[in-house]
Amino acid sequence: MTPARPVLRRAGDRGWLIECAGRRPADVATAIRGQSWASELREVVPAATTVLVVAETASGMGRLAEGLHGVLDESGTRRTRSAAGRxxxxxxxxxxxxxxxxxxxxxxxxxxxxxxxxxxxxxxxxxxxxxxxxxxxxxxxxxxxxxxxxxxxxxxxxxxxxxxxxxxxxxxxxxxxxxxxxxxxxxxxxxxxxxxxxxxxxxxxxxxxxxx
Known part of the structure; x- marks a missing residue:
């Protein structure tokens, strides 16, 4: 059986909600925060099975979705470690x-x-x-x-x-x-x-x- 893939759903005019489909939300959130474009985000909030990503502005939501899909494709092949490593x-x-x-x-x-x-x-x-x-x-x-x-x-x-x-x-x-x-x-x-x-x-x- 093919494993379920994460799903992106719009959350208001500036947000995307990622349904992580079995991936660890903390790892997904850490990977997103490590991207060069993360400075354009207001919040990255992991929960039990989801990650909420909120942008500073409503422009470029399509580009943000593409970036998130890229992170999800990469994080599906490896576990992301916390950058702090504390x-x-x-x-x-x-x-x-x-x-x-x-x-x-x-x-x-x-x-x-x-x-x-x-x-x-x-x-x-x-x-x-x-x-x-x-x-x-x-x-x-x-x-x-x-x-x-x-x-x-x-x-x-x-x-x-x-x-x-x-x-x-x-x-x-x-x-x-x-x-x-x-x-x-x-x-x-x-x-x-x-x-x-x-x-x-x-x-x-x-x-x-x-x-x-």
């Missing part, structure tokens, strides 16, 4: 509220869950839901669980949680329906910092187990 280490105390329940669901011990999670190849896929809320791809297959049927009304800052193939570190004060496996003291979102977000698209994230 690695961010996040210390985690693996004693989360849901750790015992997760261990029972996947048939492992809490220590095994911590070892698997820290061994995963995590990277920032996209941002959404709330300021500083990064969706980190890379949860090992054996730890992948659906979200909770009923989200908690409020989750504290620093809670590390998993669902599907992703990990999140809650910025604090938001609802949350993910399985809480640990806590970090690392502050990933700080409105007084410049920039306020410690993570960026494509960053590699290493979770490191700590005792306290």
């Amino acid at each position: 690695t961010v280490v996040i210390p985690v105390r693996y004693d989360g509220t849901d750790l015992a329940a997760v261990a029972e669901l996947v048939g492992m011990t809490p220590d095994e869950i911590a070892r698997l999670h820290t061994a995963g190849e995590h990277s920032v896929g996209f941002f959404g839901f709330a300021p500083g809320f990064a969706y980190l791809d890379g949860v090992p297959e054996s730890l992948r669980l659906p979200r909770l049927s009923s989200p908690r009304p409020r989750v504290a800052a620093g809670v590390v949680a998993i669902a599907g193939n992703q990990t999140v570190v809650y910025p604090g004060g938001t609802p949350g329906g993910w399985h809480q496996i640990g806590v970090t003291t690392a502050r990933l979102w700080d409105v007084e910092a410049e920039p306020p977000n410690r993570l960026a698209l494509g960053d590699r994230v290493v979770f490191e187990a700590v005792a306290s």
